[in-house]
Every structure is written in structure tokens, then in C-alpha cells.
Amino acid sequence: DSGVTQTPKHLITATGQRVTLRCSPRSGDLSVYWYQQSLDQGLQFLIQYYNGEERAKGNILERFSAQQFPDLHSELNLSSLELGDSALYFCASSTWDLPNGNTGELFFGEGSRLTVL
Amino acid sequence: ILNVEQSPQSLHVQEGDSTNFTCSFPSSNFYALHWYRWETAKSPEALFVMTLNGDEKKKGRISATLNTKEGYSYLYIKGSQPEDSATYLCASLTGTASKLTFGTGTRLQVTL
Secondary structure, eight states, X not given: OOSOEEEOSEEEEOTTOOEEEEEEOOTTOOEEEEXXXXXXXXEEEEEEEETTEEEXXXXXXXXXXXXXXXXXXXXXXXOSOOGXXXXXXXXXXXXXXXXXXXXXXOEEOOOXXXXXX | OOSOEEEOSEEEEETTOOEEEEEEOOOTTEEEEEEEEEOTTSOOEEEEEEOSXXXXXXXXXXXXXXXXXXXXXXXXXXXXXXXXXXXXXXXEEETTTTEEEEOOXXXXXXXX
């Protein structure tokens, strides 16, 4: 058990809908990362937050947004869903924050599997 | 090298064989290189985080080396066991991007 909690584990929805994925980081970790893993692709970095602030952004679509709340949990919002958004979405946490020189390992949640029909 | 690349994509070995995989990454503005082990139906777990050129790390039968000047890292598994079957991911952290970029992984299958 990594200590990172993601909900829901599975989600099936229709095209055009909006969903919210939730992540609670490991106790004490200030950084939260979101990754997308589609079929036959590696982990694609979406976005990182550190202590409530956006730190780094990957190839995140405009239809997607995220935030990190004062209690450090994070939510990833996916809207106007398309078939191609079907994927496994991972959240990871760490104490890592590059500007402060900390490059520690990531602790991954079990992922939220999104299926768009 | 602009992206993180891993080779081979997949590998089949017999129990007891030793094996190694390669991770190539951008060498400029390098901060750290991570290795993760990802078993099917589970989440990735960290094996090593390396930051210094020439770093060598070991955990049981698994070890890794790092060359930051030429931008590569090797992961070695000595005496492979069926429980070593997993996908091994490397990820590079570079200063310009301030993000951890993963390779597509090497899928290892160890058979009896």
C-alpha cells in the first residue's frame, strides 16, 4: 500500500459527459502528479501541483483541469469526454519539488480506470 | 536524445538468467533518473532514484548504473525469478521541464 488513495477505481460514462477523479496523497507529501496511461502508451504526464500551486504542465488537454486543495487532496476534472479519453489515470505523490532541490521517488495510487462509451 | 527511450520493448528469459535493460534520456539540465517496477494490475513502485554521474545502486538481485554525461542508465537483474516478471519503467527529471518524463518501459517475462 503506497498510501496514495484514488477514487473511483472504475468509471464508465458516455461521450460528452464530465467526470471528476479524486486523489489523496500520502501523509506529509505536498506534491501531487497526474498521469494518463492509454492503451499501448506509456505514462503521459498531465500536471503537477505542489502545496496548492501548479508547478508543471504536460500535454494536458484544455478540456481537462485540475486543482489541489488546502488539505492537499487533488481533483482531475475531465469534460466533454471523447472515446479517446478512455485510459487509466494515475495520481502520484511525493515530497519532491524541483525548485527546492528534492527529487525523491513518486508513490503511485492504484489508478482510476475511465471508460468512455 | 529528446525523449526518454527504453530498450528492449520486451524480453523473455528463463529462470536463473541474468538480464539488463537500457534507458536513454536527455543529458542536458539533468536532475535525476528514476527506475520503477510495474506489475500487472498494480501500481508502479520505485526501485531507485539516482542523481550523480557514476551512481550505482543495488536492491537485492537488482542493480542500476547511471551515466549522466552520455545520458543512459542500465538496470541489471541477476538470476531472474518468475516474480521479477513486470514492466520496468525509467523516468528522467530535467530542469527545463521540471517534470518527470517516463519511457514506455521494458516488459520482462521470466519463465520456469
